[in-house]
Amino acid sequence: MSSDSPKTLLEVRGIGKSFPGVRALNGVNLHLVGGEVLALLGENGAGKSTLMKILAGVQPADEGQILMDGEVIEIGGVQDALDYGIALIHQELNMATNLSVGANIFLGREPTKRGLIDEATIYKNSKGFLKMVGLNVDPNTIVGDLTIGRQQLVEIAKALSVDARVLIMDEPTSSLSQKEAETLFTVIKDLRKRGVSVIYISHRLGEAKELADRVSVLRDGENAGDLPRADINHDKMVKLMVGRDISQFYARTIHKPGEVALEVKNLRTPAHPTHELSFKLHAGEIVGMAGLVGAGRTELLATLFGVTPNLGGKVWIAGTSIDAQSPQEAINAGIALVPEDRKQQGLILDMTVRENMGLASLKRESPNGIFMNEAREAEITALMIKQMRVKTPNDRQVIRYLSGGNQQKVVIGKWLAMEPKVLLLDEPTRGIDVGAKQEIYGLMEDLAKRGVAILFVSSELEEVMGMSDRTLVMHEGRITGELPRDQLSEEAIMQLATGNTEAA
Secondary structure, three states: OOOOOOOEEEEEEEEEEEEOOEEEEEEEEEEEEOOOEEEEEOOOOOOHHHHHHHHOOOOOOOEEEEEEOOEEEOOOOHHHHHHOOEEEEOOOOOOOOOOEHHHHHOOOOOOEEOOEEOHHHHHHHHHHHHHHOOOOOOOOOEHHHOOHHHHHHHHHHHHHHOOOOEEEEEOOOOOOOHHHHHHHHHHHHHHHHOOOEEEEEOOOHHHHHHHOOEEEEEEOOEEEEEEEHHHOOHHHHHHHHHOOOOOOOOOOOOOOOOOEEEEEEEEEEOOEEEEEEEEEEEOOOEEEEEEOOOOOHHHHHHHHOOOOOOOEEEEEEOOEEEOOOOHHHHHHHOEEEEOOOHHHHHOOOOOEHHHHHOOOOHHHHOOOOOOOOHHHHHHHHHHHHHHHOOOOOOOOOEHHHOOHHHHHHHHHHHHHOOOOOEEEEEOOOOOOOHHHHHHHHHHHHHHHHOOOEEEEEOOOHHHHHHHOOEEEEEEOOEEEEEEEHHHOOHHHHHHHHOOOOOOO
16 A cells, blocks of 8 residues: 555444344445545445444444554444544434533533533534534524524534544435535535545435445445445446346336326415416326425425315316315325325334234225224235235234335335325335335336326436426426426426526
8 A cells, every 4th residue: 555545544344243133234344534435325224324333332243343543442332432533423313402502512521610511611612613514503592493404513513522533424314405415515525624534324326426435335234345436326336235237227118198187277285375286197197296395395295185275276086076175085086195204194103014004994994984804904915015015024013113115115005005096105215225216116107007197206306307207396386397208307307496497
């Protein structure tokens, strides 16, 4: 190695970890140099989070070594990791939301003066760390009053306050708006310039391509390979993650759409009560809906499904006028909605796969409206598990223990059992790995072939362009344009999404 080669800061050698019945990590190796952004990728269950928890002292390794600056170290807990300069920012932020920004940054390490907490020092030093992450807020601001994106920047400032040399970020943009994500990317690039190393975990491959100096991939708890900066592209990352080429990631067969399945005319939603929305959706058609955060896409789906009231306008399903003032009325009319937040709105996490799969069918399959037909419930569940290829030990498995991709399949499966005419999908692949995404795309294609009309909202432009027969674009509560498949491009979508209809 030449004298000017980057020096390895952190290294793991042969790390292994087992849980009852599961080998989570098997002989995993990883290295990180100073001032490097390393994207750690892999499907759900690949071992990424387990490895990061070991590095951060949350869990012990069963075997292997961790080295810092070439010396073997022992990490017996979170404080040990922090002492070595390793800080983990969890996907679910660990902030004391009732305390101030400054109090959170120095929580548990408060400077004192004459036996009392030195508020002036906390204020002064917090301002310096907040400036490092580009966050212009008063340190006395209550954390709970900040957006999630700003809370995340406070978490990073806290890590810098303990002289973190390695910052581990687990799905950091999963709850951020596009603007907040762009701010985070700027902060990460600034940290790199200051010599801080970042391990960045994400399912969003575009983020890895933008940020990473190197990509390292885990598959089934083992190393699958690395990609240097020059080789980072979508196809190579996917191939390492799933162990095979995905030549047709978006498996679309364009076919002639059928009759009008959904017609919306002059619909007004509570989110944008003065703006009218009109469009049509045909049987067997997959229509994407693009737009920036706050454009009104989710709110439109909620109104169509009867979750929020229709303030005006008309809706027809297969030519029949409906006025869905509740989800049950929408279901009766043939509409199904897979919500954006599957854990809060799509599932009951402490119930089993079978119980969740039968939820939508309860009213239909209860002959007296009181007791569920258990034999029918088991039959529906078995059919959907097979059709959706849900990976579960059995239908009595509690659903919180399934991967995100398999949870999403159950959410979709419970609605498919109702044989809807119109399927509304809100961010159908958010937070699931690339292999599960491909299965969801294949399922959407199969449903379209069977004549189901699909309207899906997605913030991933690549997904919109890959799966749409045509795309509707929204901006501030209005549909600003429609793009047929042969005119879809990121530039055209973004022009409409920002209200620039003439340029598009």
